[in-house]
Amino acid sequence: MNPVxxxxxxxSADDGxxxxxxxxxxxxxxxxxxxxxxxxxxxxxxxxxxxxxxxxGEHIFRTNDPFRALYAVRSGAVKTLTVDTNGNEQILGFYxxxxxxxxxxxxxxxxxxxxxxxxxxxFCRFSFSAISALATRMPMLQQQLFRMLxxxxxxxxxxxxxxxxxxxxxxxxxxLAQRFAAQGFPERYVRLAMTRNEIAEYLRLASETISxxxxxxxxQGLIRVEGRNVEIINSERLSILAHNILGD
Amino acid sequence: MNPVxxxxxxxSADDGxxxxxxxxxxxxxxxxxxxxxxxxxxxxxxxxxxxxxxxxGEHIFRTNDPFRALYAVRSGAVKTLTVDTNGNEQILGFYxxxxxxxxxxxxxxxxxxxxxxxxxxxFCRFSFSAISALATRMPMLQQQLFRMLxxxxxxxxxxxxxxxxxxxxxxxxxxLAQRFAAQGFPERYVRLAMTRNEIAEYLRLASETISxxxxxxxxQGLIRVEGRNVEIINSERLSILAHNILGD
DNA sequence: AATTTGCCATGACCCAGATCAACGTCGCGA
DNA sequence: TCGCGACGTTGATCTGGGTCATGGCAAATT
Numbered sequence: 361m362n363p364v365x366x367x368x369x370x371x372s373a374d375d376g377x378x379x380x381x382x383x384x385x386x387x388x389x390x391x392x393x394x395x396x397x398x399x400x401x402x403x404x405x406x407x408x409x410x411x412x413x414x415x416x417g418e419h420i421f422r423t424n425d426p427f428r429a430l431y432a433v434r435s436g437a438v439k440t441l442t443v444d445t446n447g448n449e450q451i452l453g454f455y456x457x458x459x460x461x462x463x464x465x466x467x468x469x470x471x472x473x474x475x476x477x478x479x480x481x482x483f484c485r486f487s488f489s490a491i492s493a494l495a496t497r498m499p500m501l502q503q504q505l506f507r508m509l510x511x512x513x514x515x516x517x518x519x520x521x522x523x524x525x526x527x528x529x530x531x532x533x534x535x536l537a538q539r540f541a542a543q544g545f546p547e548r549y550v551r552l553a554m555t556r557n558e559i560a561e562y563l564r565l566a567s568e569t570i571s572x573x574x575x576x577x578x579x580q581g582l583i584r585v586e587g588r589n590v591e592i593i594n595s596e597r598l599s600i601l602a603h604n605i606l607g608d
Numbered sequence: 609m610n611p612v613x614x615x616x617x618x619x620s621a622d623d624g625x626x627x628x629x630x631x632x633x634x635x636x637x638x639x640x641x642x643x644x645x646x647x648x649x650x651x652x653x654x655x656x657x658x659x660x661x662x663x664x665g666e667h668i669f670r671t672n673d674p675f676r677a678l679y680a681v682r683s684g685a686v687k688t689l690t691v692d693t694n695g696n697e698q699i700l701g702f703y704x705x706x707x708x709x710x711x712x713x714x715x716x717x718x719x720x721x722x723x724x725x726x727x728x729x730x731f732c733r734f735s736f737s738a739i740s741a742l743a744t745r746m747p748m749l750q751q752q753l754f755r756m757l758x759x760x761x762x763x764x765x766x767x768x769x770x771x772x773x774x775x776x777x778x779x780x781x782x783x784l785a786q787r788f789a790a791q792g793f794p795e796r797y798v799r800l801a802m803t804r805n806e807i808a809e810y811l812r813l814a815s816e817t818i819s820x821x822x823x824x825x826x827x828q829g830l831i832r833v834e835g836r837n838v839e840i841i842n843s844e845r846l847s848i849l850a851h852n853i854l855g856d
Numbered sequence: 857a858a859t860t861t862g863c864c865a866t867g868a869c870c871c872a873g874a875t876c877a878a879c880g881t882c883g884c885g886a
Numbered sequence: 887t888c889g890c891g892a893c894g895t896t897g898a899t900c901t902g903g904g905t906c907a908t909g910g911c912a913a914a915t916t
Contacts, residue, residue, distance in 0.1 A: 444852040445852055446852075450769045452765050453765075463758060463761060464758055464761050464762045464765065465758070466757075466758035467755045467756075467758035467759035468758075468762065472762055492747070492750065492751065492754070495744075495750065496743075496744045496747050496750060499740070499744050502743065502744060502750060503740065505754065506715075506757065507715045508715075509714075509754065509757035509758065510712055510713070510714035510715035510716075511715035512761055513711060513757060513761045514712045514716065514720055516761060516765045516768055518690075519768055520764055520767055520768030520812075521690075521692070521698045522696070522698065522812040524873095525873065555892085555894085556893075557893080557894090564768075564769070564770040565873075565874090566873070566874055566875075567894080568873090568874080568875085568894090568896080569872095569873060569874080571894060571896075572873095572895085574894095574895095575896085587894090603693060604692040604693055604694075773902075773903065803862085803863065803864085804863075804864060804865095805864095813903075814904050814905075815863090815864080816864095816865080816905085817902095817903060819866075820865080820866080822864095823865075823866085835863095835864090835912095
């Protein structure tokens with residue numbers, strides 16, 4: 361049997377309970393590290409609402425919806441996107457379990473984008489006013505929010521740079537592999553939850569260009585591709601290509 | 609005398625004192641609105657260090673410098689930039705009085721870019737750990753930091769989109785005019801503190817393209833250009849062009 | 857006054873990636 | 887089982903904006 365196929369089935373996180381985080385919770389790192397894992401956590405858990413599952417194609421929120429809550433992905437995968445005046449979709453980001461959606465809505469106080477499930481997905485919903493209030497009493501939580509905002513800002517501006525299509529695709533694959541690895545999956549396998557066209561809309565390329573570059577990377581022995589399963593053969597060279605975007 | 613010339617000389621803010629903000633302080637909105645204008649402000653002022661002036665071309669900080677403080681522009685203008693492996697500069701942003709530099713350094717804990725004065729500039733320096741600590745006691749300050757991060761994130765991802773050179777230049781001029789207007793300057797005049805080449809590095813275009821588009825916008829009666837002074841004649845049509853990037 | 861240096865403008869040409877077109881494949885509902 | 891629509895690949899052609907080259911101008915320097 362081919363090693364690429366069926367290696368990764370679906371990413372999901374356990375559900376957590378009144379005293380434990382979902383295993384991939386966006387806040388767990390900050391809180392557990394800081395010794396908040398005892399009763400203080402009750403305050404955090406009490407404001408969490410488990411929502412979903414949303415099926416593939418369903419909206420979690422839409423552009424201009426009033427912003428009240430952040431969404432942490434528990435399982436599945438999500439895209440956020442805007443539609444410009446010509447009807448062109450622009451994908452802002454893909455989100456995997458453990459990642460947080462909605463940070464770009466804080467300032468406008470409305471969601472500036474749609475969020476759509478790429479596959480069946482569940483979420484933790486955090487009231488933003490409640491989590492802000494809690495953050496004033498939990499400095500590490502505040503810090504974690506600052507860090508996540510800052511991280512997303514850095515990523516957005518690096519991706520905004522003037523890079524070749526090869527660099528973009530290499531950075532996309534490398535980044536995704538690292539994020540899968542952060543969930544405990546083998547770093548060399550990436551299961552794409554999105555179409556070639558969605559990758560293209562994210563990287564500001566045409567879907568044909570994605571196909572061609574996947575093909576070229578395959579011919580150069582950088583990756584193996586079977587449909588939406590990608591195996592990274594030469595992560596070394598891929599990282600070098602990605603370096604201008606990912607920074608390290 | 610030509611109306612474009614010498615309308616805007618230099619932007620600067622008064623210096624503030626122990627109980628008053630600089631008139632354009634990045635935090636003044638949040639704090640004054642929230643009724644913090646009495647003794648609580650002392651805590652904020654006490655952690656501020658006035659630095660500068662830096663002359664044109666001088667670095668405020670450099671890539672990989674450890675991140676300890678945010679810088680608010682008091683007067684002058686600044687660019688932040690990265691240099692990629694081919695030696696190409698990429699400008700991340702321009703900053704005017706009242707704006708805050710360094711938010712993208714929180715997550716990596718090092719500055720991911722250089723900051724260089726475009727003209728003689730002064731700053732307020734805020735220790736980040738001190739301001740975070742204070743933010744736990746001043747919810748509106750925390751909120752203001754969240755909002756500024758979120759705002760910059762939104763701007764970065766809109767600029768990252770797939771837009772024509774015309775749209776980019778229109779958005780650049782419109783945005784700058786709005787930010788000048790926020791300082792109380794007439795909205796129709798923009799004084800560019802940066803070269804054509806720097807505009808190009810910011811918008812991911814060639815400097816020749818900036819020249820050509822300024823020329824075309826002039827011929828179409830959208831703007832008047834004299835060196836680095838720009839007068840916006842038809843802000844209506846310019847905003848329509850910019851709409852896909854600026855959103856409103 | 858002459859020279860250098862940085863900045864800006866404009867024409868000629870080129871290229872990375874978009875667009876257009878054709879076709880193959882897969883999954884799914886009737 | 888068939889048909890249909892979404893998805894992916896590949897080839898041919900086009901184009902927006904990049905690159906290269908030239909020249910002008912103004913401030914700084916000699």
